[in-house]
Amino acid sequence: MFLFFSLFCMKFSFNNKTIDIQRFPKTKNATLRPWNASDELIVKHLSIRDLSTAKLLIYNDTFGFLSIWFHEYQPKCIVNLKSGKDAIRYNEKRNNLTQGTVLYPLQLKQDTKYDVVIIKVPKSIDLFELYLQEIHENIGERGEVLCGFMTKYFTKQWLTVAQKYFETIEQTKAEKKSRLLLLKNKKEIVESVQPIVQLEYNGLIFRQYYGVFSGKHIDYATQFLLELTELKETEKKVLDLASGNGVIARVLLEKYPHINVQLLDDSFLAIESSKMNLTPYNATFIHHYNLEPIAPESLDAVISNPPFHFEYEKDISVPLSMFTQVYQRLKKGGRFIMVANRNLSYKKFLQKIFNNVEIKAENTKFILYECNKL
Numbered sequence: 292m293f294l295f296f297s298l299f300c301m302k303f304s305f306n307n308k309t310i311d312i313q314r315f316p317k318t319k320n321a322t323l324r325p326w327n328a329s330d331e332l333i334v335k336h337l338s339i340r341d342l343s344t345a346k347l348l349i350y351n352d353t354f355g356f357l358s359i360w361f362h363e364y365q366p367k368c369i370v371n372l373k374s375g376k377d378a379i380r381y382n383e384k385r386n387n388l389t390q391g392t393v394l395y396p397l398q399l400k401q402d403t404k405y406d407v408v409i410i411k412v413p414k415s416i417d418l419f420e421l422y423l424q425e426i427h428e429n430i431g432e433r434g435e436v437l438c439g440f441m442t443k444y445f446t447k448q449w450l451t452v453a454q455k456y457f458e459t460i461e462q463t464k465a466e467k468k469s470r471l472l473l474l475k476n477k478k479e480i481v482e483s484v485q486p487i488v489q490l491e492y493n494g495l496i497f498r499q500y501y502g503v504f505s506g507k508h509i510d511y512a513t514q515f516l517l518e519l520t521e522l523k524e525t526e527k528k529v530l531d532l533a534s535g536n537g538v539i540a541r542v543l544l545e546k547y548p549h550i551n552v553q554l555l556d557d558s559f560l561a562i563e564s565s566k567m568n569l570t571p572y573n574a575t576f577i578h579h580y581n582l583e584p585i586a587p588e589s590l591d592a593v594i595s596n597p598p599f600h601f602e603y604e605k606d607i608s609v610p611l612s613m614f615t616q617v618y619q620r621l622k623k624g625g626r627f628i629m630v631a632n633r634n635l636s637y638k639k640f641l642q643k644i645f646n647n648v649e650i651k652a653e654n655t656k657f658i659l660y661e662c663n664k665l
């Protein structure tokens with residue numbers, strides 16, 4: 292098993308087979324890789340199994356490594372992110388493969404019983420549970436689930452969740468600081484629980500699927516932004532960028548019913564949650580990971596608590612490229628209002644893009660920025 296890396300591609304070889312995988316969207320952080328040792332361990336673990344007649348499901352494959360490696364077995368691949376789906380499509384092309392089946396969570400039709408299910412354990416325990424619920428409903432009685440992870444991220448809560456759905460839970464030996472949890476013998480579940488939580492903020496009720504950002508309460512940075520943000524009368528076309536459960540859009544629409552809000556998020560479960568929270572309002576939903584679907588110079592205001600993590604990795608190249616795209620989508624006179632953790636120090640980056648950048652408020656944890664396109 293070996294891999295080699297160049298500036299242009301990253302190849303993985305095992306048992307005389309090679310695949311070529313790149314991160315998508317590309318990142319400026321050259322230290323970030325498109326797969327990790329737990330993906331390699333899954334490949335190795337399954338290499339002694341005959342998968343030729345197995346029905347295979349893959350959950351949470353990050354940049355298509357597993358989908359591409361197991362492509363010949365026609366797996367169904369379930370990803371939550373639009374960028375995850377496009378990463379699989381991008382790497383299929385790079386490897387001259389036909390398009391396989393890629394679905395979002397909640398979309399799997401219950402018409403097949405699967406024999407082997409692979410899951411890269413997500414950072415969110417709630418999302419892990421949502422995936423295990425779906426797997427439990429779709430796996431055959433003799434089916435097996437392989438959960439891949441880096442040992443440094445292991446938490447006993449994974450076992451607690453897994454025990455709700457499976458009788459037998461084993462762990463492999465660690466290799467290159469990664470391990471697998473093997474789940475077998477699905478339990479009988481009498482009453483299934485809907486993977487939805489309910490939150491309250493300022494008298495408003497929000498519902499969201501497990502694994503959507505800030506599942507215990509509305510995020511404190513977002514609360515800071517909402518308490519201090521007022522729209523001008525002229526601001527009618529508004530974007531809630533990286534919208535999560537839609538809390539920013541909903542609070543603005545309650546206060547300013549005449550505005551039209553677009554909500555954009557990379558996460559399918561976030562967009563589906565925001566639809567639950569915004570259905571009777573003047574809102575449209577965009578499931579995407581950049582601002583390309585939005586026309587240039589079409590927005591009066593963009594409001595955001597932007598992401599800076601991808602699972603366990605911190606990667607500010609994502610928000611930084613969003614800031615440039617925000618500038619391009621704002622009309623002249625438009626405003627970008629954004630909250631961020633103090634330690635991210637975005638001011639110097641924003642000043643390279645916007646004519647005018649002000650810190651409107653700050654506390655020990657957060658900074659609220661207002662950027663104007665003059």
Ligand SMILES: C[S@@+](CC[C@H](N)C(=O)[O-])C[C@H]1O[C@@H](n2cnc3c(N)ncnc32)[C@H](O)[C@@H]1O
Binds near residue numbers: 505
């Ligand atoms: C800090 S949360 C804010 C969510 C919501 N606005 C709130 O305040 O609760 C950031 C959101 O960005 C989303 N996200 C991450 N990367 C993204 C990208 N490239 N494009 C769009 N959304 C992204 C995540 O799914 C998450 O919902």
